[in-house]
Amino acid sequence: MSDRPVREAENRLERFNADREKLLAEVERRVVAHRVAQSKAGGDLSLEYVLNDVAYNEIKRLDQKGNGAADRWKDLSRRLLGMNEEEKTSELRSLVHYYGKDVVGNFDARVYKFATGIGPSILGFVFNPITSLREGMNTLRNLDARISADGDLDVVRACAERGTIVVTPTHSSNMDSPAIGFGLLRAGLPPVTYGAGKNLFSNPFISFFMRNLGAYRVDRRLRFELYKDVLKEYSTVLLEHGYHSLFFPGGTRNRSNILEKHLKLGLLGTTVTAFKNNVREGTPNKRIYIVPVTINYRLVLEAETLIADYLAEAGKNRFIITDDEFSRVGRIVEFFRKILVHEGSVVVRFGRPLDVFGNDITDDGESIDRAGRIVDPATFIRGADGEVTDDDQRDAEYTRALGRRLAAAYPRLTVFHSTNLVARALYDSIAKSAGTRDIYRLLRAPAGILGVKASDVLAELVRLRERIAQNPAWGAEHPQYMDQSAEEKLEDAIRGLGTYHTRPAVVRQGDILQVDDVKLLYYYQNRTAHIPPEGAA
Amino acid sequence: MSATRGSTIGIVGAGTFGTALGSVLARAGKRVILWSRDTAIVDSIQKSRRCPRLPEAPLPEPLEATADPKRLATEARFLVLAVSSTDVRDRSRELGDVLDGSHIVVHAIGALAAPNNDRVSEVMSLGLPTLKVGCIAGPALPEDLVTGAFASMVCASAFDEVVAEARRLLNAPPALRVYGSRDLAGVELASALAGAYTIALGLCDGLKLGAGPRAVLITRAIAESSRLGGALGADAKTFSGLAGLGNLLVRSASSKSADYILGKRIADGIMTADAARTEGARACAAGDALARKHKIRMPLLSGVAAVLAGKIDPKDAAKIAGEAVASEE
Numbered sequence: 047m048s049d050r051p052v053r054e055a056e057n058r059l060e061r062f063n064a065d066r067e068k069l070l071a072e073v074e075r076r077v078v079a080h081r082v083a084q085s086k087a088g089g090d091l092s093l094e095y096v097l098n099d100v101a102y103n104e105i106k107r108l109d110q111k112g113n114g115a116a117d118r119w120k121d122l123s124r125r126l127l128g129m130n131e132e133e134k135t136s137e138l139r140s141l142v143h144y145y146g147k148d149v150v151g152n153f154d155a156r157v158y159k160f161a162t163g164i165g166p167s168i169l170g171f172v173f174n175p176i177t178s179l180r181e182g183m184n185t186l187r188n189l190d191a192r193i194s195a196d197g198d199l200d201v202v203r204a205c206a207e208r209g210t211i212v213v214t215p216t217h218s219s220n221m222d223s224p225a226i227g228f229g230l231l232r233a234g235l236p237p238v239t240y241g242a243g244k245n246l247f248s249n250p251f252i253s254f255f256m257r258n259l260g261a262y263r264v265d266r267r268l269r270f271e272l273y274k275d276v277l278k279e280y281s282t283v284l285l286e287h288g289y290h291s292l293f294f295p296g297g298t299r300n301r302s303n304i305l306e307k308h309l310k311l312g313l314l315g316t317t318v319t320a321f322k323n324n325v326r327e328g329t330p331n332k333r334i335y336i337v338p339v340t341i342n343y344r345l346v347l348e349a350e351t352l353i354a355d356y357l358a359e360a361g362k363n364r365f366i367i368t369d370d371e372f373s374r375v376g377r378i379v380e381f382f383r384k385i386l387v388h389e390g391s392v393v394v395r396f397g398r399p400l401d402v403f404g405n406d407i408t409d410d411g412e413s414i415d416r417a418g419r420i421v422d423p424a425t426f427i428r429g430a431d432g433e434v435t436d437d438d439q440r441d442a443e444y445t446r447a448l449g450r451r452l453a454a455a456y457p458r459l460t461v462f463h464s465t466n467l468v469a470r471a472l473y474d475s476i477a478k479s480a481g482t483r484d485i486y487r488l489l490r491a492p493a494g495i496l497g498v499k500a501s502d503v504l505a506e507l508v509r510l511r512e513r514i515a516q517n518p519a520w521g522a523e524h525p526q527y528m529d530q531s532a533e534e535k536l537e538d539a540i541r542g543l544g545t546y547h548t549r550p551a552v553v554r555q556g557d558i559l560q561v562d563d564v565k566l567l568y569y570y571q572n573r574t575a576h577i578p579p580e581g582a583a
Numbered sequence: 584m585s586a587t588r589g590s591t592i593g594i595v596g597a598g599t600f601g602t603a604l605g606s607v608l609a610r611a612g613k614r615v616i617l618w619s620r621d622t623a624i625v626d627s628i629q630k631s632r633r634c635p636r637l638p639e640a641p642l643p644e645p646l647e648a649t650a651d652p653k654r655l656a657t658e659a660r661f662l663v664l665a666v667s668s669t670d671v672r673d674r675s676r677e678l679g680d681v682l683d684g685s686h687i688v689v690h691a692i693g694a695l696a697a698p699n700n701d702r703v704s705e706v707m708s709l710g711l712p713t714l715k716v717g718c719i720a721g722p723a724l725p726e727d728l729v730t731g732a733f734a735s736m737v738c739a740s741a742f743d744e745v746v747a748e749a750r751r752l753l754n755a756p757p758a759l760r761v762y763g764s765r766d767l768a769g770v771e772l773a774s775a776l777a778g779a780y781t782i783a784l785g786l787c788d789g790l791k792l793g794a795g796p797r798a799v800l801i802t803r804a805i806a807e808s809s810r811l812g813g814a815l816g817a818d819a820k821t822f823s824g825l826a827g828l829g830n831l832l833v834r835s836a837s838s839k840s841a842d843y844i845l846g847k848r849i850a851d852g853i854m855t856a857d858a859a860r861t862e863g864a865r866a867c868a869a870g871d872a873l874a875r876k877h878k879i880r881m882p883l884l885s886g887v888a889a890v891l892a893g894k895i896d897p898k899d900a901a902k903i904a905g906e907a908v909a910s911e912e
Contacts, residue, residue, distance in 0.1 A: 421683060422684065424684075428684075444714065447714055
């Protein structure tokens with residue numbers, strides 16, 4: 047059982063600021079010790095190589111700015127050849143400290159109280175400056191109802207009380223961070239710390255809240271190994287100290303809206319390391335739990351940019367997008383005013399937690415193997431004589447196993463909004479008359495093909511809903527709208543798809559549903575892409 | 584016993600292969616615990632240092648036999664599962680009750696598991712708590728292990744630790760050498776399908792088709808099994824390695840291979856009840872089903888499956904194979 051008595055899930059981030067310097071010092075100590083130990087092997091692992099890697103990448107990144115920003119790194123590059131090992135170690139320590147400071151988060155209990163006290167709609171207030179105060183306050187109260195949270199909440203709460211949880215949601219939008227924040231609040235779960243792209247901090251409103259509610263900064267432009275060391279060690283230390291965390295295992299925002307299958311395992315791997323360190327420190331019952339979560343939007347703020355990027359050149363999409371809807375305050379205002387007025391427009395669904403090796407758990411957090419037996423997770427990292435062993439390849443393989451389990455959990459946790467269901471039914475109808483499901487062919491299809499009889503789509507929709515009801519492994523309809531008739535579902539979706547985006551994705555002309563934006567239709571139907579076409583095996 | 588736990592090899596199953604492996608390892612001075620559910624076999628080994636299933640194999644100390652799975656789990660971290668493919672599910676569950684996440688389990692079963700034609704490691708994983716599983720396969724016949732002739736196997740696992748431990752513990756040169764691979768799916772499939780193609784070679788030799796057709800059969804067997812492997816995420820090269828080609832060559836040269844004997848008997852017109860009972864026959868049916876499922880063209884395997892099912896005469900199968908249109912190699 048747990049090292050400490052089970053109690054209400056506490057907000058551990060409240061003690062974060064007091065811990066911060068200690069955590070940073072620990073990160074610094076470990077990264078420097080690890081790098082110095084590795085450097086004995088020489089070659090690519092030598093300190094000279096590590097420091098040069100930093101200098102080279104920073105010069106490459108900063109030199110084009112031409113404002114002397116790269117001077118520090120040029121100086122380092124020049125001095126490097128004349129440095130002895132002691133000086134290199136000292137330089138390494140100072141760099142680790144520098145990047146650690148850049149990464150580290152903050153938690154301001156007053157900001158948290160303000161954000162959660164006035165209502166989880168604080169962002170709406172911030173982003174809606176043109177409404178009067180009274181209107182604004184009314185909107186705020188209503189917004190609270192727009193985000194709902196459900197799923198295996200009791201088990202997740204038990205895990206948050208017993209150990210440390212790592213929330214791992216699907217990632218569709220920059221609105222995910224506030225959405226999951228409110229989702230946690232509504233679920234009676236404590237706030238989490240998470241790494242957010244540094245580009246997000248350029249939005250002053252969002253930045254204020256992220257900075258003060260436990261987010262730490264991840265600068266994805268820094269590609270050198272030392273920075274990754276700092277990030278991973280920071281995450282590891284946070285987990286060891288019991289700070290609930292959040293990773294988006296899909297990495298960047300999902301461009302296609304197809305449920306993530308191939309997960310990025312870098313930060314996820316820190317869960318195994320942190321658990322291993324706990325076991326080594328003699329606290330094997332300080333468990334770490336991975337919670338699969340889906341964030342399901344009726345409409346996605348950045349849908350147009352994301353799908354355009356996905357289709358522009360499959361496989362060569364941009365890694366960091368900085369000029370999307372999220373960067374334009376006007377679009378965010380639209381998002382809040384037009385999208386979130388719809389009740390239940392965001393559903394955050396929490397799945398059953400797993401241990402760091404991808405094992406299922408019992409209701410009170412004990413690991414169980416695939417035959418249903420309780421297993422001691424500490425044995426997974428022990429050697430023949432019970433000693434804790436280090437093996438990076440083994441741990442990476444464990445993390446891959448965890449990643450496979452997470453990816454497998456997402457479909458079942460998917461919540462289908464009317465927009466997804468109708469887009470799929472419509473896409474299926476068009477695909478039938480065009481004789482192909484290939485999006486690139488459909489993008490070139492004549493307008494005639496893109497007009498479908500509403501009755502045909504309704505028939506497709508009815509069958510699709512029946513198939514989903516029979517296959518819970520594919521996900522489920524939005525719980526609030528299960529009783530909607532197919533016609534109501536259709537009207538609701540058309541209203542949604544015609545409300546927010548630059549141009550309506552679908553319009554109804556009498557009995558004909560005309561698709562005006564195939565890309566958007568494809569984007570919304572992609573949420574059902576794991577459901578095989580009707581009649582397929 | 585914890586001091587020697589890391590250097591003890593547990594073998595699950597005192598059949599011919601398990602016993603032969605235990606024999607070669609014990610003769611190399613390695614500590615082996617041979618587990619059998621059959622207490623008569625355990626008694627026999629303890630008293631006479633011989634196993635009734637393979638009496639020609641000497642089983643010197645430090646080999647010990649036990650029917651107690653707890654003892655096996657406590658005294659050995661590294662285990663070799665050497666049972667029939669039909670027993671994998673039950674034995675894995677039974678072992679799972681006494682193992683934990685630190686154990687390493689490799690299997691030596693050249694077959695696919697019924698009823699879904701899963702790879703053996705996949706079935707094992709359903710019953711075992713540990714994720715560290717692997718497979719050993721290759722030209723290491725029991726008779727060669729017993730006589731100490733050169734034998735080699737490959738151990739495959741996604742975990743480098745599993746491969747490293749298999750190489751450390753099972754290497755007993757010159758009698759047995761163990762290579763390593765990360766291509767677990769490839770080694771398992773290659774090994775299983777080698778049994779099926781051994782039946783084909785038995786048929787070929789029984790029908791006295793000659794050296795040319797024999798060579799064609801072997802090379803085409805490797806080609807088509809590589810295609811199936813590729814579709815299932817395996818590395819095509821694995822099929823021309825120890826688990827694939829190596830296994831096929833050695834089994835088809837052994838007068839004791841049940842699969843080879845089966846092929847020859849069918850060629851002689853003796854269609855026996857054994858037709859569905861060898862590991863190769865089971866692998867043939869499983870491989871054929873997988874090929875259909877993944878739409879992979881495997882004319883040789885399909886032909887042998889049809890012969891085993893009694894759907895076509897072996898002579899007709901050879902004729903059909905000979906008349907098949909050749910495409911790019």
